[in-house]
Amino acid sequence: MRRKVTLKDIARELDVSISTVSKALKNSTEISRDTREKIQAFARLYNYKPNNIAISLKNKRTRNIGVIIPDIVHHFFTTVFRGIEKYANGLGYNVIVCVSDESFNKEVINMELLANGSIDGFIMALSAETQAKNDYNHLKQVTEQGIPLVLFDRVTEEVQCDRVIINDEEAAMEAVDFLIESGKKKIALFTTESYINVSDKRARGYRRALEKHGLRFDESLILRLPFQFEQEDLTRKFFQNKDFDAVLSVNEIFAIRGMRIAQKMGLRIPGDISFIGFTDGLLSRYSIPTLSSMAQHGEEMGAVAARLLIEKVENDYDETDPDSYTTELIKASLIARESTGPLPTRDQ
Amino acid sequence: MRRKVTLKDIARELDVSISTVSKALKNSTEISRDTREKIQAFARLYNYKPNNIAISLKNKRTRNIGVIIPDIVHHFFTTVFRGIEKYANGLGYNVIVCVSDESFNKEVINMELLANGSIDGFIMALSAETQAKNDYNHLKQVTEQGIPLVLFDRVTEEVQCDRVIINDEEAAMEAVDFLIESGKKKIALFTTESYINVSDKRARGYRRALEKHGLRFDESLILRLPFQFEQEDLTRKFFQNKDFDAVLSVNEIFAIRGMRIAQKMGLRIPGDISFIGFTDGLLSRYSIPTLSSMAQHGEEMGAVAARLLIEKVENDYDETDPDSYTTELIKASLIARESTGPLPTRDQ
DNA sequence: AATGGTTACGAAAACGGTTTCGTTAAAAGA
DNA sequence: TCTTTTAACGAAACCGTTTTCGTAACCATT
Numbered sequence: 219m220r221r222k223v224t225l226k227d228i229a230r231e232l233d234v235s236i237s238t239v240s241k242a243l244k245n246s247t248e249i250s251r252d253t254r255e256k257i258q259a260f261a262r263l264y265n266y267k268p269n270n271i272a273i274s275l276k277n278k279r280t281r282n283i284g285v286i287i288p289d290i291v292h293h294f295f296t297t298v299f300r301g302i303e304k305y306a307n308g309l310g311y312n313v314i315v316c317v318s319d320e321s322f323n324k325e326v327i328n329m330e331l332l333a334n335g336s337i338d339g340f341i342m343a344l345s346a347e348t349q350a351k352n353d354y355n356h357l358k359q360v361t362e363q364g365i366p367l368v369l370f371d372r373v374t375e376e377v378q379c380d381r382v383i384i385n386d387e388e389a390a391m392e393a394v395d396f397l398i399e400s401g402k403k404k405i406a407l408f409t410t411e412s413y414i415n416v417s418d419k420r421a422r423g424y425r426r427a428l429e430k431h432g433l434r435f436d437e438s439l440i441l442r443l444p445f446q447f448e449q450e451d452l453t454r455k456f457f458q459n460k461d462f463d464a465v466l467s468v469n470e471i472f473a474i475r476g477m478r479i480a481q482k483m484g485l486r487i488p489g490d491i492s493f494i495g496f497t498d499g500l501l502s503r504y505s506i507p508t509l510s511s512m513a514q515h516g517e518e519m520g521a522v523a524a525r526l527l528i529e530k531v532e533n534d535y536d537e538t539d540p541d542s543y544t545t546e547l548i549k550a551s552l553i554a555r556e557s558t559g560p561l562p563t564r565d566q
Numbered sequence: 567m568r569r570k571v572t573l574k575d576i577a578r579e580l581d582v583s584i585s586t587v588s589k590a591l592k593n594s595t596e597i598s599r600d601t602r603e604k605i606q607a608f609a610r611l612y613n614y615k616p617n618n619i620a621i622s623l624k625n626k627r628t629r630n631i632g633v634i635i636p637d638i639v640h641h642f643f644t645t646v647f648r649g650i651e652k653y654a655n656g657l658g659y660n661v662i663v664c665v666s667d668e669s670f671n672k673e674v675i676n677m678e679l680l681a682n683g684s685i686d687g688f689i690m691a692l693s694a695e696t697q698a699k700n701d702y703n704h705l706k707q708v709t710e711q712g713i714p715l716v717l718f719d720r721v722t723e724e725v726q727c728d729r730v731i732i733n734d735e736e737a738a739m740e741a742v743d744f745l746i747e748s749g750k751k752k753i754a755l756f757t758t759e760s761y762i763n764v765s766d767k768r769a770r771g772y773r774r775a776l777e778k779h780g781l782r783f784d785e786s787l788i789l790r791l792p793f794q795f796e797q798e799d800l801t802r803k804f805f806q807n808k809d810f811d812a813v814l815s816v817n818e819i820f821a822i823r824g825m826r827i828a829q830k831m832g833l834r835i836p837g838d839i840s841f842i843g844f845t846d847g848l849l850s851r852y853s854i855p856t857l858s859s860m861a862q863h864g865e866e867m868g869a870v871a872a873r874l875l876i877e878k879v880e881n882d883y884d885e886t887d888p889d890s891y892t893t894e895l896i897k898a899s900l901i902a903r904e905s906t907g908p909l910p911t912r913d914q
Numbered sequence: 915a916a917t918g919g920t921t922a923c924g925a926a927a928a929c930g931g932t933t934t935c936g937t938t939a940a941a942a943g944a
Numbered sequence: 945t946c947t948t949t950t951a952a953c954g955a956a957a958c959c960g961t962t963t964t965c966g967t968a969a970c971c972a973t974t
Binding site for chain 3: 225226236240241244269271272273275276277
């Protein structure tokens with residue numbers, strides 16, 4: 219094993235001091251051209267590369283960003299992550315990922331671990347459990363230490379930090395508008411069983427859109443589904459007992475599952491029933507029929523989050539001043555596909 | 567901003583030396599019970615947490631693992647990543663992810679960056695470009711420095727390291743066997759246009775299975791498709807001009823796209839034509855009909871890779887001895903769904 | 915009284931860099 | 945010739961830990 223060569227090694231070999239080597243490698247004019255060239259040549263020859271850890275310790279800057287997300291096997295988070303990684307990497311930052319698995323404890327543990335010098339800042343989406351507990355002390359601890367934090371998608375107002383969110387409520391309204399304009403009258407909502415911030419906002423948008431159009435909001439047209447396990451019976455019963463001609467789903471999976479069951483029951487999409495989902499992922503693009511969807515532009519979201527974070531990492535700001543923090547809004551956009559009616563143009 | 571408290575701070579406040587504080591916090595009996603308790607109480611009060619970077623510098627161990635994958639928005643890599651992250655996190659390791667984007671240069675740059683002290687070892691899947699170039703000097707450089715490396719899925723024999731692979735050839739054979747046993751006679755292969763190690767292995771398995779059953783291998787029944795852009799015409803023409811009653815696809819996407827086009831052309835699945843894909847992802851589970859698939863058990867793969875890596879990181883081994891390295895084989899397993907015929911039991 | 919053994923702590927080196935502040939010797943100015 | 949500048953380099957502090965090696969004070973032996 220050829221061990222890594224250090225400044226000390228070079229200094230010893232060339233019989234100069236460590237400081238001279240350091241300066242020479244940074245092309246300091248303080249060192250004579252002769253010595254500089256000799257040292258640089260030697261360093262190149264032995265493939266000298268400065269030790270990141272030592273530099274981090276000295277500079278108190280790691281060029282690492284901590285990303286904490288509830289789940290990596292989830293198309294939306296994955297696209298956001300790609301946005302973060304691309305942007306950050308472009309500026310020489312690396313990304314450390316921790317998966318909270320929707321668990322409050324894991325979130326806390328991972329944050330505390332990383333906060334002790336491993337990263338320069340955090341980008342995260344809150345776990346479901348954290349949102350349910352409504353406990354943000356771990357976030358506050360971090361921000362109080364002066365570590366910048368950017369929340370995206372699943373956010374809270376309780377912590378002083380930057381935020382990147384989607385116009386969920388308006389997007390849901392837009393989706394319902396679209397359904398109504400295409401002639402649908404009774405629109406159901408598929409949402410999550412457990413409380414999630416964004417589901418809630420989308421549900422509010424759903425309700426507001428109905429009211430705007432003078433349609434009755436009917437609590438019984440809301441189907442609450444569990445995340446992990448398919449519950450076909452639940453959905454099937456809903457289809458059998460309720461009367462509706464369109465579905466807005468707060469995510470992609472519920473919509474796809476719904477379409478499948480509807481088709482099995484002989485319903486035609488979009489003839490008998492239309493579907494619109496949130497989170498425009500692979501499934502929406504490849505389902506049969508293809509699923510109309512509110513695209514959340516995850517990659518853009520990630521890039522914006524990374525930009526906000528690095529901005530804070532690299533510049534001083536007044537932590538106590540609320541004006542130091544911004545909330546950027548990403549606008550979801552409707553991608554109309556087969557599940558809501560004939561397409562004017564060919565499938566995107 | 568309440569700055570982080572250091573050993574030095576505590577030492578100054580309590581009027582003892584730094585060494586005493588350090589020892590007291592590790593409960594060393596060298597320090598009197600009195601002093602120990604006083605120091606520990608003080609540390610707890612001020613929420614002292616040791617600085618990870620300083621410890622890394624001292625110990626020459628970061629407890630960070632570098633993961634380099636071609637693409638994060640790809641279900642298979644994502645599941646592998648989850649396996650890695652879970653296992654590693656359980657042992658107190660963090661994971662730094664870099665995405666090579668199938669680019670040789672990015673792979674090299676990211677590796678070199680991380681290799682300078684940021685990580686204790688690498689887990690990676692080679693980029694397409696790297697495999698095409700067949701240039702593995704960046705990997706060799708890393709292993710020669712004594713940094714352990716584990717390759718998974720997209721691997722090479724050119725580098726001394728651990729490997730985790732899938733029995734691609736056998737899996738493809740098994741899939742073809744299954745198709746033949748279900749009565750199919752003329753089986754087409756959908757594969758990638760560009761050279762990818764695993765596509766190649768699967769194609770070999772396809773061919774061997776045909777020969778084993780005494781069926782003619784027909785080069786013209788192989789459809790080579792580009793990755794990024796949908797080329798409906800290409801597939802459509804293939805369906806029109808060729809005669810076949812089953813398709814084995816080296817990935818999920820090609821199979822799904824194929825099913826879609828087949829259905830549009832009025833073909834019935836699996837009546838007229840059966841489909842089996844590789845990479846059992848979301849699409850396979852949710853397509854209509856659901857797609858039979860060779861599951862690659864990504865999460866297990868990730869866990870095994872992490873286990874191999876951490877084993878090497880934490881223990882000495884003889885780098886020059888080929889026997890130090892192992893190749894673990896993950897067996898793909900067939901998940902039969904609707905696209906290959908009626909299911910004996912209900913959909914998993 | 916001289917020796918040995920504990921106990922409880924501190925000094926200092928080390929990890930691998932960066933940076934400030936000397937210091938020396940030669941060149942330049944008076 | 946004496947003083948001042950400047951060029952070229954080194955010593956040492958520092959980042960925050962860990963760990964080895966002293967060492968002072970005290971007690972117990974003989």
